[in-house]
Amino acid sequence: MDLSNKVTVIMGASSGIGAATSRLLAKDGAKLVIAARRLNRLEEIQKDLPKAEIDAYKADVTKFEDVKNVIDKTVEKYGRIDVLYNNAGIMPTAPLIEGRRDEWQNMLQINIMGVLNGIAAALPYMAKAKSGHIISTDSVAGHTIGPDGAVYSGTKFAVRAIMDGLRIEQAENNIKTTIVSPGSTGTELFNSINDKDQKKFAQDYFKNVGGLEPEQIAQAVEFAIGTKDNMSVSEVIIRPTRQS
Numbered sequence: 001m002d003l004s005n006k007v008t009v010i011m012g013a014s015s016g017i018g019a020a021t022s023r024l025l026a027k028d029g030a031k032l033v034i035a036a037r038r039l040n041r042l043e044e045i046q047k048d049l050p051k052a053e054i055d056a057y058k059a060d061v062t063k064f065e066d067v068k069n070v071i072d073k074t075v076e077k078y079g080r081i082d083v084l085y086n087n088a089g090i091m092p093t094a095p096l097i098e099g100r101r102d103e104w105q106n107m108l109q110i111n112i113m114g115v116l117n118g119i120a121a122a123l124p125y126m127a128k129a130k131s132g133h134i135i136s137t138d139s140v141a142g143h144t145i146g147p148d149g150a151v152y153s154g155t156k157f158a159v160r161a162i163m164d165g166l167r168i169e170q171a172e173n174n175i176k177t178t179i180v181s182p183g184s185t186g187t188e189l190f191n192s193i194n195d196k197d198q199k200k201f202a203q204d205y206f207k208n209v210g211g212l213e214p215e216q217i218a219q220a221v222e223f224a225i226g227t228k229d230n231m232s233v234s235e236v237i238i239r240p241t242r243q244s
C-alpha cells in the first residue's frame, strides 16, 4: 500500500503491535514518528529500515509534556500530522480482592490517560486543518470482561467510549477515528502481568485459541489508514478464529 503521503505518529511503538505496525507502515512509505519509553527498541526499528523516514522519541504517554513534544516536533517538521496511533498499553490482570491499587493506577494512567494525552496534543492541529485520523488500540476486553480482568476491561471500555465520543464530536471536522480491538496476540503484553495464575492463564489461552501475530493486527491498522478520505473505519475487531 502506498502511504507516502501520511505523516503518522505511533505512541507505544517499541514492541508488539506498535513495532509491527511501524515496520509495515515504514515499508508503505509513511513518514513515521515513533515513540515509547524504550528508545533502544525504537532505534532497532530505525536501523532495520535505513531507507525509511522514521524519527524516534523517548516518551512516556502518562506525561502530557512528552506526548505534546512528539506531536509538536512532528508538526514542526512536516507542517501537519495526518495520523495519530495511540497504542501504548499494559495488562496487569489480577482478582480485585488482591487490591493491587498501584497496578490499577498504572493501567488507568497508561491505558486511558495515555490516549487522552494523545488526543489533547494532536486534535487541535487536526481540527484546525479539518483533516486527520486518530486510531487507538482497544481490545476484545473492551467488549467483554475476561477472568480477573475487571480493571483492564474497565480501561478498554473507557477507551472505546472516548473514541466513539471523539468520532461524534469531530465528524464535522472531517476527522477519522478508528478503534482497533485485537483478541489474543503474541506480544510482550503478558510480561506486564504480575499475578502468577493470571500470567499462566493468559499464556495458555493464547496457545489454546491459536493466538495472532502482531503483524496481523498491523494489517488492520494499515487498511484503516489507507482508506479514501470519505471512508472512516470506526472499529475493527480482530480475533483468533478459535477465540470465542
Ligand code: NDP
Residues within 6 Å of the ligand: 011, 012, 013, 014, 015, 016, 017, 018, 019, 035, 036, 037, 038, 039, 041, 059, 060, 061, 062, 087, 088, 089, 090, 091, 110, 137, 138, 139, 140, 141, 181, 182, 183, 184, 185, 186, 187, 188, 189, 190, 214
Ligand atoms: P507490548 O507490551 O508488546 O507493547 C506495549 C507497548 O506500549 C510498548 O511499545 C510499550 O513501550 C508501550 N508502553 C507501555 N507503557 C507506556 C508508557 N507509559 N509510555 C509509552 N509507551 C508505553 O504489548 P502489545 O503490543 O500487545 O500492546 C499494544 C496494545 O495492544 C495495548 O494497548 C494492549 O492493551 C493492546 N492489546 C493487546 C492484546 C494482546 O493480546 N497482545 C489484545 C488486545 C489489546 P515501552 O515499554 O518501551 O514504553
